[in-house]
Amino acid sequence: MSQEKKEIKIEISPEVAQGKYANLAVISHGPAEFFFDMICLTPNAPQAKVQSRIIMTPENAKQLLFALQDNINKYEKTFGPIVPKVPGNQGGNVPPFIGPNGQA
Numbered sequence: 001m002s003q004e005k006k007e008i009k010i011e012i013s014p015e016v017a018q019g020k021y022a023n024l025a026v027i028s029h030g031p032a033e034f035f036f037d038m039i040c041l042t043p044n045a046p047q048a049k050v051q052s053r054i055i056m057t058p059e060n061a062k063q064l065l066f067a068l069q070d071n072i073n074k075y076e077k078t079f080g081p082i083v084p085k086v087p088g089n090q091g092g093n094v095p096p097f098i099g100p101n102g103q104a
Contacts, residue, residue, distance in 0.1 A: 020051035020052050021040055022038035022040055023039075024038075024039040024040070024041045024048065025037065025038055025039065026039065029058070029061075033055050033056060033057060034057075034061040035053060035054075035055055036053065036054040036055075037052075037053050038050065038051050038052045038053070
């Protein structure tokens with residue numbers, strides 16, 4: 001049995017197309033969904049504002065994981081390895097992502 005690929009037309013408004021910058025993500029989950037809070041953290045600021053929250057099913061979150069890994073592999077083949085850098089972190093490469101309960 002062959003599966004036909006269906007073309008999906010995706011529309012994006014000008015406001016959404018501009019995007020939002022985020023340099024921090026807080027990821028949490030419940031039994032039925034994953035929450036991705038995208039945050040813009042400014043140096044020396046006492047608080048940061050969530051720019052966008054994305055909510056996904058666990059299945060879609062895992063598909064996102066695979067798609068992100070595929071795109072990172074393609075990026076690194078073209079531009080070279082990505083080496084995370086965290087200012088003030090001596091020797092450790094800790095990405096700015098926080099899991100449930102504020103843990104990486």
